[in-house]
Amino acid sequence: MSEVFNKGQLAAQAARSLNNVTTKQKNEALLMMADALIAATDEIITANKLDLEYGKQQGTSSAMLDRLTLNEQRIAAIAEGLKEIAVLPDPIGEQLQQFTRPNGLNIRQIRVPIGVIGIIYEARPNVTVDAAGLCLKTGNSVVLRGGSAALHSNSKIVAVLQQALQQSALPAEALQLIEDTDRASVTELIKLDRFIDVIIPRGGASLIRNVIENATVPVIETGAGICHTYIDADANYDMAAAITYNAKVQRPSVCNAMETLVIHQQFANEHLVALCKLFAEANVQLKLPAAYLANIPEATAVTEADFATEYNDYILNIAIVESLDEALTHINRFSTKHSESIITNDAAHAARFLQEVDAAAVYHNVSTRFSDGFEFGFGAEIGISTQKLHARGPMGLPALTSTKYQITGNGQIRQ
Structure with missing residues (x-):
């Protein structure tokens, strides 16, 4: 036996x-x-x-x-x-x-x-x-x-x-x-x-x-976590920096840590260099679209395979998009349906994100690191379910x- x-x-x-x-x-x-x-x-x-x-x-x-x-x-x-x-x-x-x-x-x-x-x-x-x-x-x-x-x-x-x-x-x-x-x-x-x-x-x-x-x-089924944060065009820089830094750096080895940062083109034009510097100072390896590497020499080119990878480490993908629709398309394509967040001051954009992103937990102006039974008031958790039958989420x-x-x-x- x-x-x-x-x-x-x-x-x-x-x-x-x-x-x-x-x-x-x-x-x-x-x-x-x-x-x-x-x-x-x-x-x-x-x-x-x-x-x-x-x-x-x-x-x-x-x-x-x-x-x-x-x-x-x-x-x-x-x-x-x-x-x-x-x-x-x-x-x-x-x-x-x-x-x-x-x-x-x-x-x-x-x-x-x-x-x-x-x-x-x-x-x-x-x-x-x-x-x-x-x-x-x-x-x-x-x-x-x-x-x-x-x-x-x-x-x-x-x-x-x-x-x-x-x-x-x-x-x-x-x-x-x-x-x-x-x-x-x-x-x-x-x-x-x-x-x-x-x-x-x-x-x-x-x-x-x-x-x-x-x-x-x-x-x-519980969560492999390819979690995204989307920074909208009108997002406040200080809030965006604090939330995304927490989502990636506070504990990168866990399933609710951010793996890909999606940024609206308008926000990136003003703040991408400063944001990348913040992550680089925390020893995060950055992966960016090739067109942005000249301004951020410490980064390497991001690939399709990278967007489908859960790192659980100090590695971060960055995608640049021209609209909320493009952000939603990217996230729903690569998401493992775990936790996704939008940082925006636009109530209509936030409402669309919360409604249209197919994930167990969706956030507005909050770090994905809160996907946790203790943080939800459940005590400990047995896991975070990413399926839709019987249980979903923490x-x-x-x-x-x-x-x-x-x-x-x-x-x-x-x-």
């Missing part, structure tokens, strides 16, 4: 037990998990250092190493995330509708757990904790399969969380980590219909595409539920 099969089976068995736990018991378990993380901070950092050293040996970029890094402050923030989940309303059992049919049938629709959620992700140890907390709060078991780059970190974190669960009313088996880093374990997990109810992939485009194309378990607790109908009567039979 393989590790994937065994842990999937244990998670499925635990999911049945989770149907009987109360909100109070779930919240108590989350608080115990948070305390356990803080108590094990030094052990987790020691394990994380092994992953960081391996990453450096493999030539991992500084931006990706940042995603992997754990320190005392980040562990404290991750633990705080569990506490925030604990105080959020429990969606399980929520009545969505209730009605009585003419024949006397009383019909209620309520939220219920999905069951067993499989999550496949890359070098983000915080995902391990966020996923565990959100799934357990909603009464779901979770089977995690992280990347090899974070194996030591994830293994230590899950061991700490499982020890905490053993002291709680929740079954420790509800949290499982696949430690086999061979790609075959991913293939087995995404086909384990017998035990897994849904797969959520979190990572780069190739990972997500592989899961979508090969899974027999239902998939919730996925908080309700997105991890299904529904059932409960029907009561007094002896009705169908004629």
